[in-house]
Amino acid sequence: MRKRRFVVTLLPLALMASACASAGSSTASSSSPSRANGVSVDLQQDAKIVVDTSKWKKSGPYTLAALTQGPINGWGLTWDVTMQYEAKNNSDIKKLDLLPANGDPNKEIAAMEDVVKQKPDAILLDPMGRAALAASVSRAMAAGIPVIVCGNGVEGKKYVTYSDIDLYAVAYSAADALAKRLNGKGNVVMFHGIPGVDAAETWKKAGEDAFKHYPNIKIVGSEYANWSVATGKEKAAALIAANPQIDGVWSGGSEMATGAILAFNDAGRAQPIYGVDNPTNGFLRLAKENGIKFNAFPDPPAPIAKACIDNAIKVLKGQSVKKFEAQPAEGYDESQLDQHYDPQLNDDFVPPMAAPKQAYLSAGMQR
Amino acid sequence: MSLTLERPVVGERRAETVSAVRRHGAVLFIYSLVVILLIAASAVSSDFRQPSNLIDVLRQSIVLGLVTIGQTYVLLAGGIDMSVGMTSRVVALGTAVAMSHTLIHPYVLILLGLIGGGLIGFLNGRLITGLGAAPFIVTLGMMGALAGTALAISGGGPTDAVPDFFLAAYDASMGPIPVAVLVMAVIWLVAWFVLSRTRFGRNIYAVGGSTAVARLAAIDVRRTQTSTYVIAGVLSAAAGLFLLARSGVGDPSLGGNLEFQSIVAAAIGGISLYGGRGSLVGSLGAVLLVSLSSNVMNMLHVSAYYQDLALGVIVLLGVAVYRPRRSM
Amino acid sequence: MTTTRQLEITGAGSRRTRPGIEWLSRYAAGTTLVVVLCIAAVVTPSFYSAGNLRTVALQAAALGVVVLGQTVALLVRGLDMSVTAVIAFSGVLVVSAGAPGQAFWLLLLAAGVAAVVGLTNGLLITWRKVPPFVATFAMLIVVGGCRLAYTHGQTSGSAPGWLRQLGSGSLLGLPMPVVIWVVLLIIFWLALARTRWGRWIYAAGANPEAARHSGVPVGAVVLSAYVVCAFCAMIAGLVLSGYLGYVDANLGVNVNLNSITAAIIGGVAFSGGRGGVLGATLGAILLTVLVNVVVVAGLPVYWQIIAMGVVLVLAVAIQGLRDRTIADGS
């Protein structure tokens, strides 16, 4: 009797979960930034706001602390290498302390607290979570240290300036370009990064928003694959099996697209057209080797990292900066592949370069 | 009758000292590691030496500390809780969403959040004691269900900002010491006191030592075990709320890996993963050690390539002091 | 599962186990699998397309190989949390191969890494008496850290031809990983059921003290279990990176918990000495099918995760019923 009663206690578990799920999806965050026409409206506005930096003005050379994602993937390494090169070759910089979070927001929050105690002239932050780091940024600013955010935004915008591409825009453009190449109709599968991680969710939203304008585009699969080539390939293989016709693959981050190329090859199916953001050197290599048709929109770590340092120095010199310093993110397709692909560098490298090639080669990114 | 069984055992006094050292070996080792790390880092880094930095280390240890206390209770009663990290995530996100979408007073919501954590723990406990299923798997399943629930609640993105008083609570301090650290110290004390000075606490040791013996001593084994999961749930919820106060906004990646970190911390601190042995003093040492080593690495700017390796070696050192338990 | 387990059915004791529950729980993974397959037939018939079944088989193979090793570790009252790190490290090692001539040496290096990890795990557990969960978790961090230090985060390179063959070639019309899996399964089954080593594994897990008194070299047996487990992880790493044809630092991230879960729902007892590779393999298939079905059925991600959690708890709950009836009866 007792046992049956406990089997029944399983039901509340399922019910509770489902209740939360349905309640949650309806109340899902309303704090998402306003977006329209494929761009983030608030960032566009921020790009017009001039920040007065006179109160941060100091004489150099400066001691900077950079909190970065860390070399857990090629994107992070490209970023770190670029920053380290800049730090060494910029006469305005006395010292740059690089504190990699290795992808962990908790670690980065702790690092923020540690860094504030060391009183650097400025903190350069690539936040591991828009939300997670929000209060940390306010606290650092309150402690009198200018925070220059780059690579990912932070809720509340308490920072001095933010340099990045428009994350929403690149993913939107990739989807839009893909839809256009498909002449507005066909079956598309979408891949996303890690559920709950900002970039993944922003890109997912952007892709979905873009496809909404094409009623004849049918989303036949939408899967998270953890920015992993392996998981991307596994999920792609399942979707290929489930769908006899796939015309396009949109991937929020090119890792899953890379996996999908491999999966289509294995299945002996014709390669679809790809729409990706953040193309890695590896994606470009496979695209070249397989004659893939694609549209790619970069989320380039090297130029953003360089801009991050440049902006920090501007702030410290009292020069005016914009609240949002937009970085160029021009899309391209297979016809311009060779301008972006570098056969000397390895698959993990994310083009383009912002430091001399030798810097990347000696960091271990040679093929 | 003058008969007695007290016969002098050879070298008894020396054996007693040895056994005391051995009994507390893991704990002594952890604290000596903490001290060594403190001295070495102070000698090398002037930033590290600052009292404010040390206070920060204490504040950074709060999240892991809260969860580890709960985990210690569960482990001592012979269980294991893999769902603590996701409990803190669900509670943090749920509370954050409720704070901006309902008219309920935030204080009430905080209370509800803690109760919610307790309910999750209660469900864990009932499933484990009721079904007699392996705690590892039940709580692993719960971890999955909660991870999914967290995604559903947040819709994947950050939630709205929480009220300012919540943030202020994180920053509040009495003199140089943050209130949060003081509260945490009180929680450690209470948790330690309950475990070592109350009937309930001793019952936990008894249940973890042997459910059969505990049952014979008229201890309600199921209730005791379930209570430990409830405690773990409430403390995880508290950790989630603390994370929320630290971030100011509910982030859907909060609380990841806490389950592993807390189990490893407890184990380094000398808590037997088979139940019934160890104390919160050891757990506290391990939590301090982990927070301290992460801080030291930041202060000394250890390369990212070697940070994980260094942490792993510290964990290995910590656990390698284990010694065979003398059987009866 | 093993011959001895089958023999047990002839036991004359009067037990209060209800035959239905007994049967259900003995084959919990199998029955759950059948249920999931039936649901799949109704909800997503495309699950049964030849291409998808091949995909499922390939994915089950990689997990299945690890599960074999994990089962052995569980049988000696342990578990191995470091398999993920070994999978990723061995994959990275072999794929970062430059010249084809180096293949042999790199293979040797990967085997060396597996041996060192397995031995260290085993020594920590047998000699230092560290609980397996903690020892192998520490190894997970250390090996992961070693990989980061060795590669500096760089995992670039293409799988050499022979590795590609291993991961996505075919033999007699069967995908190569499946062939490897089945061969290993047969070897493991034979080794556990029909060799002295297998008996020792069961004995060391069921009652280490009694085994020691019966002349079983318990320490060496437990050590061997972890070495075997590490080697399985290494093979899985090679198969996975061969299947992928690309290097990925995230290789095998889910395998840690999945392999343990598969073995447990396949009837391997946490307390050691009970269960076998056939049941564990069923568990691996169930898990892989489940992951695939929720994708093919197009469930939203949170439902995917919740469904997995609930099925898991259910499968274990069914087994729990059996353990309880046994406990009540004795």
Next chain:
Amino acid sequence: MGSSDATAAAVRPGEPLLRLAGVSKAFGGVQALSDISFELAAGEIHALAGENGAGKSTFVKLVAGVYPPDAGSVVLNGEEHARLTPKLARQAGIAVVHQEFNLLPELSVGENILLGALPRDRWKTVSAKRTQRTAAELLARLGSTIDPRRLVRELTVAQQQLVEIAKALAVDARIILLDEPSTVLSGDELDVLHAVLRRLRDDGRGLIYISHRLNEVFALADRVTVFKDGRHVSTCDTSELDHDELIRRMVGRPLVELFPQRHPSPGQPVLEVDNVSVPGKLFDVSFSLRQGEIVGLAGLGGSGRTTIARAIVGLERVAAGHISLDGAPAPRSPAACARAGLVMVPEDRKTHGILAEHSVAFNLSLPSLQRLLRHRFLSPRAEKVMADRLIKEFGIRPPTPGTDIRRLSGGNQQKVVLARWLAQSPKVVVLDEPTRGVDVGAKAEIYALVERLRETGVSVLLASSELPEILGTCDRVLVLHEGQLVAEMDRATATEEAIMRAATNSGSATVSAGASDDDARDSACR
């Protein structure tokens, strides 16, 4: 003692503490107890005798409320209980001291004694001081001065036994069931236990005492009830019975001889133990064992009996000295020792001997797997042949190799553990308490097996706390005291008194205690 007076006064005169009338209990189709009637008076020690499987354990569990009876009634203190639960039984003042210790090694003595009802202060906090004081008082009533702050795992077996009994006192039990409490004790430890139990009886409590040692039954009990096959055979004063009559009632037939005819014919020395020391446990022990010889190891609990046995088969690290087998140094690991023919049958069957969840065949074949290999693989058929042969040879019941060993009786489990090694044709067999918890019938069978081992040229080292067993089977006796070898006697000169004197290092108090034991027996027989 004030409190005990109160206890005695609480019992209504004339009314037994516990009365069972027509109680039956069946499991599945098996009738474990049928139509049992039983009475326990205040101030008596009532022994329960019977072979394994006679229903003694079921009886204990029934009285403790673990199993409800199928029929009949249990009357406690004049109150009838149709459904006795463990909780009710506890409230009615019933406590059980189990055969296996139910102690938590990581907790202190005091906490173990008062577990579940630790004394609390005003603030509901456990009072360490009161725990200590109460526990010390309870222990003092048992005549012990164990420090309640010590951890249980640091105690000797005998001290742990006292802690177990103190637990019964802690709940102020008026009815104490003792299920073979003496199996782990020897010599003066046993005397202390008896003294303690008599004191409890004189307090006006009722004690139900189960033991396989019949001497003890006569020495201690006022009345004895015999069960056989779940039925009540007889209840009478111990003075009305003698040894042989009791055995006859238990087994249902006269037991001609417990010990077999011995045929000693010692040959060359096989095992040489030379100045062996194990730190803290064993000091400079030397002796030798000849082929076909049975040598007994006597000594009190903790005297190093088990340590020497374990050292010989490589389970203890030997710090100094040598052990040699056939003139060559003996291997140092249990596995290598087993291969070399040096084997041990451990004392604690459940934790060291059997693999409870596995079959009889699995347990039988474990050390002999090498010989079951056909083309490197185990042959199930060879295994079955071997298992069947051993089962037949050793009279293991039930004779089904596939049965899980945990379903066998203690005696049969022990036969499996012995048979396991005989299949190996070893050179030296070390037996540690081979008949502990085994009934009279199985005991005789095991002694016969030991004698048969010797006849095939095997040397046997038998460590035991039961002196009659040592005297009945061994050719020579070695006596240990606190880790040192203090005496060696041959069959002709060895007597219980002599061994006892050596084992206690001729402590006069113990000898007199031993004498009082004899007195007690005399008075009971009179």
